[in-house]
Structure formats: structure tokens, C-alpha cells
Amino acid sequence: MLDFELKNRYNIGDLLKIIRVLRSENGCPWDKVQTHESIRTDLIEEAYEVCEGIDCNSPEMLREELGDLLLQVAFHAEIETEQGNFNFDDVCNDICQKLVYRHPHVFGDVKADTESEVLKNWDALKKAGKHQETYSETLESVPKTFPALLRGEKVCKRAMRAGLPIDGAQDCIDEIKRSLDRLDTENAGADNAQNQQTLGKIALSLCNLNRILHIDGEKALTYSTNEFITAFKAAEEEIISGGGSMDKLSDKELQRMADKLISAL
Secondary structure, three states: OOOOOOOOOOOHHHHHHHHHHHHOOOOOOOHHHOOOOOOHHHHHHHHHHHHHHHHOOOHHHHHHHHHHHHHHHHHHHHHHHHOOOOOHHHHHHHHHHHHHHOOHHHHOOOOOOOHHHHHHHHHHHHHHHOOOOOHHHHHHOOOOOOOHHHHHHHHHHHHHHOOOOOOOHHHHHHHHHHHHHOOOHHHOOOOOHHHHHHHHHHHHHHHHHHHHOOOOHHHHHHHHHHHHHHHHHHHHHHHHHOOOOHHHOOHHHHHHHHHHHHHHO
16 A cells, blocks of 8 residues: 555645656656656746746745745756755755855845845855855856846846946947947848848847846846737737738738737737
8 A cells, every 4th residue: 555644734844755756667657758858848847837827926826836835946956866966855944055155144144134135245155165266157157058148137237237338228228329320221031140140139238138127138038028929919900800800801901900909028
């Protein structure tokens, strides 16, 4: 018989035991063959679903998605436990030690009365803890697996903390305008390396502008994308209600719809 007690309410110890059971010889055929690599994407997806719960302002959704994300953390830790490298308690211990170490103004005698002082101390301690001797190393340590927009913003933030005077919003906007003027619109439909480079610089400048204006670029782009989808849906429903369909519109009608949607961007 399975050595597991059914309960009305479980805790983290129960979660770890459930995963061990699922991974055991007589456990689940799917769970017991998973590896870090096979469930890597699941971890990313669950993190994004947590963000959706936050964006939807839904405590119920957030609670569920945090559980799914916790499962991923516990699952990866169990795989390492089986290999004898570390366990879930080691993960908890490491993050607790890191939090205490990076908050000397709370757990020690360091003085930091403002948010900026806290961040300055945090960066210095993080740099020392990761044995980073140069600011370039702090930029290089931003994971390349991050979404490009998020990575660009974090790199800009770390460059600013190195002392670069790149805080002027208007200067940043002017540079974006100059870059837009350099785009070769005649070759806009081609695989143009120069346009790609220019658009990349514009995107990075926008990341820096987000930093200056304290805007979450990922969130801003998500909201604008959602608004575009809503506008597109409304336009298509209007066409359908009139007895038409998208694939039967004339070029002129499609252009009129496109102009309307572009103005909504």
C-alpha cells in the first residue's frame, strides 16, 4: 500500500513527499522520467502565469499559480536531491542567508534610511558576493535567457549605477528620433542588416527611456498588445456583423482597417 496520508490540508513537507512518491519506482510514469531540461519551459510558463494573476488582480488566480510555480522549484530541487547535490532545505537556507547578508541595514549595523541607499548597498554586496570586480561583469551577468526587452532594461539600470550620466529623458527621446530618421524605409521589407541594427539601437534606447521614466517595459508592451488585440477584434466583429469576412475584403478596405488599427497603436 502507498505510504501516504490523505489530509484536508497539506504543507511544504507534504509537497516534497508527494513529489518523491511521484518520482519513485512505483510512482507516475511521466513524473519519474522528467529532467531539468524536460520541464525547463514549464518553469518559465508558470512564472508568466503568476504575472498574469498579478496583472488580473486576482488573488484566487495568483494563489493557484504561485502553487504551480512552487511545484516547479520543489521538483527541480528533488531531482538534485536524487543526484546527491543539494535538497530543498539547502535552497531555503541559501536564500535566507542571502537575504540576511544583503540587508545589513536590518540585520546588522549598516545605516541605510532611503531606498537609493538600500539599492546602492545591495548592488555592492551582490557584486562582492558574486566576485565581480568590474561593472562590465555586472552587465554580463544579466542572463541572456531573459526576454530581450527585460534584459535591455536591466543592463541599462546597471550601467547607470556604474555612474554613467544617462538620466536625461529628452536626450534619450532625441536619440530615438535621430535613429528613426536613419531607417532605410525603401528597404523596409527586405532583410536589411542596417535596419536591423538601427531598430535594435532604438529598442535599447526605449529600454533606457523606460528606466528613466520608471516604466516596466514588459508590462507596457503587454498592455498595448492587449489593446491592439481588442481593437482588431472590434474591427473584425464590425465586418462580420455587416455580413462580411476578413478574407473577402478588398485591398482598399483592408488598408482602411489597417490605418484605423495603426492609429490605435
